[in-house]
Amino acid sequence: MKRAIIITFILLVGIFNACVHDPSFVEVDPDPTDTTKTDTMPTDTMSTDTTGNTAGCDTSIVYFNTDILPIFMGNCAISGCHDVITKEHGVAFVNYEMITSSDHIVPFNLDKSEVYEKITEDDAKEVMPPTGRMSADKINLIRRWILQGAPNNFCEPNAGGCDTTKVTYSGFVSKALTTSCNGCHNSVTKSGGISLDNYAGVKKIVDAKRLYGAIARLSGFVPMPQGQNKLDDCTIKKIKTWIDEGAQNN
Ligand code: HEC
Incomplete structure (x- = not known):
């Protein structure tokens, strides 16, 4: 009986030691000094x-x-x-x-x-x-x-209130369209046959009733600007106001 206890004891010590010296056991213990680890970086942003x-x-x-x-x-x-x-x-x-x-x-x-x-x-x-x-x-x-991590972040520049009085083509609409649409809809590139860097091109697409639906992302329209966030609400409202007031070359 005494012998059996001693053997069990030796076996247990042996198993315990094997665990401690098992390299895979040591590996899972993270090295706090290892600064090469990337999992703490907020790359998911x-x-x-x-x-x-x-x-x-x-x-x-x-x-x-x-x-x-x-x-x-x-x-x-x-x-x-x-x-x-x-x-x-x-x-x-x-x-x-x-x-x-x-x-x-x-x-x-x-x-x-x-x-x-x-x-x-x-x-x-x-x-x-x-x-x-x-x-x-x-x-x-x-x-x-x-x-900052180069995020695709978005803010609403006119969240405090959107002034839709006196929206003109030269003062607002042309600038907004150049900023968000130019790379695909300039007079040379003309994606979808549309150029938005000149009044005639913009007017044509307004008259075809395609501009507002595309930027407001209504069903039945290809959502624009392609591959980007939706335009901010105030910009969409201002462009709509300009369209509703006759899309003039003002
Ligand atoms: C990355 C390129 C790209 C950008 C940026 C882009 N467009 Fe487009 N746009 C296209 C392509 C390509 C088409 C043709 C899509 C099709 O027919 O499937 C198109 C089509 C359209 C159409 C026709 C959609 C329809 O349903 O009839 C409108 C209107 C339009 N774009 C407006 C805009 C406006 C306004 C902007 C900027 C706010 C913009 N696009 C930005 C590539 C782009």
Whole structure:
């Protein structure tokens, strides 16, 4: 009987030791000093954070819809450069998905983001856009946005109230359409046969009763802008007001 107890004891010690020295057991113990681990980085904000702060724009945050997209549309997604047809080097900067594809933008990492490298290039022959370095303000917005994780975040710029009086084509509509639609609907690219960078092209699509339904994303219309968040409510309301008032060239 005594012998049996001793044998059991030895066996138990043996099993216990085997566990302690089992390499797989040691491996599951995380090393708190290991800083290469990426699972604590909020990389999931990159594609899922589409709501952002919709109740208004927080000035400490850089938003994709109001800060970043207009820079890309105005400086890069123009005909002859990175619009959907031209696609210099296979790159079209017309919506979030395309701007953040491959290594153009790497969340949290300026060094690996090709776009950041190109826009801060010292060599005048290499810098993007080729017309010359963008203003420091614009470069800084892109820098902060990448360091924020390059989210597809959205804010409603006129959440405090939307002024729909005196909406004109030159003062509002043309600018709004250029900002969000230019990369695909300029006079050269004309996706879907539509150009929205000139009054005649816009009027034609208003008369065909296709503009409002597309931006308000009503059923029976192809939702626009393609691949982007819906335009903010105030912009949609203002464009509707302008259409309802006769879509004049004012
Ligand atoms: C990424 C490219 C892209 C962007 C950005 C884009 N469009 Fe389009 N748009 C297209 C394509 C492609 C079509 C043709 C779709 C089809 O016929 O299936 C189209 C079609 C349309 C149509 C016709 C839809 C219909 O149902 O008749 C309208 C109107 C339109 N776009 C307006 C806009 C407006 C306004 C914007 C900006 C607020 C915009 N688009 C931004 C690519 C784009």
